[in-house]
Amino acid sequence: MDNKNAVKYLICEAPVCVGSPTNGSQWAYSRLMQNGLRELFGKTALFCDFKGERETVETEPNERLKGLSTVMLVNRQNYLNMLKGHLDGLIPVCLGGDHSVAMSSIAALSDTTGANGIAVVYVDGHTDINTAESSLTGYIHGMPLSQALGLCPKELDIGENKIHLYGENLYIVGARSIDPEEYAICENQGVHLYTANDVKELGAERVTDEILSGIGSKKIHLSFDVDSIDGAEFPSTGYVMPGGLSFECVYGILKKIIRRGISSLDIVEYNPLLDADGSDRQKLFKILELLK
Ligand SMILES: [Mn+2]
Numbered sequence: 001m002d003n004k005n006a007v008k009y010l011i012c013e014a015p016v017c018v019g020s021p022t023n024g025s026q027w028a029y030s031r032l033m034q035n036g037l038r039e040l041f042g043k044t045a046l047f048c049d050f051k052g053e054r055e056t057v058e059t060e061p062n063e064r065l066k067g068l069s070t071v072m073l074v075n076r077q078n079y080l081n082m083l084k085g086h087l088d089g090l091i092p093v094c095l096g097g098d099h100s101v102a103m104s105s106i107a108a109l110s111d112t113t114g115a116n117g118i119a120v121v122y123v124d125g126h127t128d129i130n131t132a133e134s135s136l137t138g139y140i141h142g143m144p145l146s147q148a149l150g151l152c153p154k155e156l157d158i159g160e161n162k163i164h165l166y167g168e169n170l171y172i173v174g175a176r177s178i179d180p181e182e183y184a185i186c187e188n189q190g191v192h193l194y195t196a197n198d199v200k201e202l203g204a205e206r207v208t209d210e211i212l213s214g215i216g217s218k219k220i221h222l223s224f225d226v227d228s229i230d231g232a233e234f235p236s237t238g239y240v241m242p243g244g245l246s247f248e249c250v251y252g253i254l255k256k257i258i259r260r261g262i263s264s265l266d267i268v269e270y271n272p273l274l275d276a277d278g279s280d281r282q283k284l285f286k287i288l289e290l291l292k
Contacts, residue, residue: 009045009291010085010092011037015054016074018067019100019140022238024273026054029095031272032288035281040288046090048081050074065155066138072156075104079158082108082264093291096268098238099128102144102223107159109221109264110148115161119169119218120148121211121257123250124225125241127175127182127193132156134181141269145170149189167191169218171211173253174199174228176243196228196245204249208256219263224254226270226284234283236275247283251290258290265291 015026029037029050038047056069065071078094082105085092094105102122109118122128122145129145130136132153140156147156149170150163167189176196186193192214194207227237230244245253258265267284275281 005043007044007046008091009041010048010081010088010090011041011045012048012078012081012085012092012094013050014074014078014094014097014101014104015050016067016071016097016100018055019071020098020238020269021137021139022271024271025096025098025238025269027272028097028270031281032095032284035278036285037288040285040292044292050077052077062138064132064138065140065153067140068155071100071140072158075101075158079104079108083112086112086264091262092264094264094266094268096266098141099124099223099225099266099268100140100144101268102128102266103147103156104158105223105264105266106144106148106221107164109219110164111159111161113219113263115164115166117218118165118221118263119171119215120145120165120221120223122170122172122223123174123228123253124172124223125174125176125196125227125239125244126225127172127178127186129172129182129185129191130179131185134179134185136179145172146185151185169215171214173207173211174245174250177239177241196243199245199249204245204252208253212257212260220257220261221264221266222254222257222262223266223268224287225268226280234280236271236280237269238271251287254287255290
């Protein structure tokens, strides 16, 4: 029987927004804390507030890797926090921040398990698999998956190894904004790509079953970007796009994967500055309840 008082999670704040073009996601964790995050978990979680400077001055503005020094400052600390969670036998949960923080979350699981032993389920409206060369914008939140696959320049290195994940163990779900070069990278790397349309056609149930059977016994890092949900249902994020999955559909996918058992989790790109009435925050809390 589960001990309701046993500590199970380490909730880690990863406050960075400059890996994206939109200000605000760096406040997601503090907004959730102000509204009952600690109470939701009770004694089952420890909390790791971000320590130290949140932003650095970009001494050499880098158009190819925008916000590089701040992105890496936050990722280096997130790596250590997530690593500590794994070493203490907890499930670390990274609350971003923009999606650049997935670089360190994936690296922490990989460095404690071995790249061969992990799979990533990436629920996102984008594929986030641009390299520094293929990116049209230079925003690092569009690159964490190519970084994990070892395709990015050394400025983005994090953790002990260059390659943290193999493409055949990467499952992207719900993408609907995909650059042509990203399709090519997915194909070359053997990535399993289920677009939003694929999910609508096949059904969330079948897609999730396929993914879990492909993953087998590997450890799962689940990375959830709120922009996988249609913009009409979850507008508090940097890219509000139509054609997304319904909240109910995304909730069902996350539920099934969490029930199977995950080793770590990201929740990213929630922007509380765009959520005046708190209705999207309530949706996030519904998702966080799945961890109870
Ligand atoms: Mn993303």
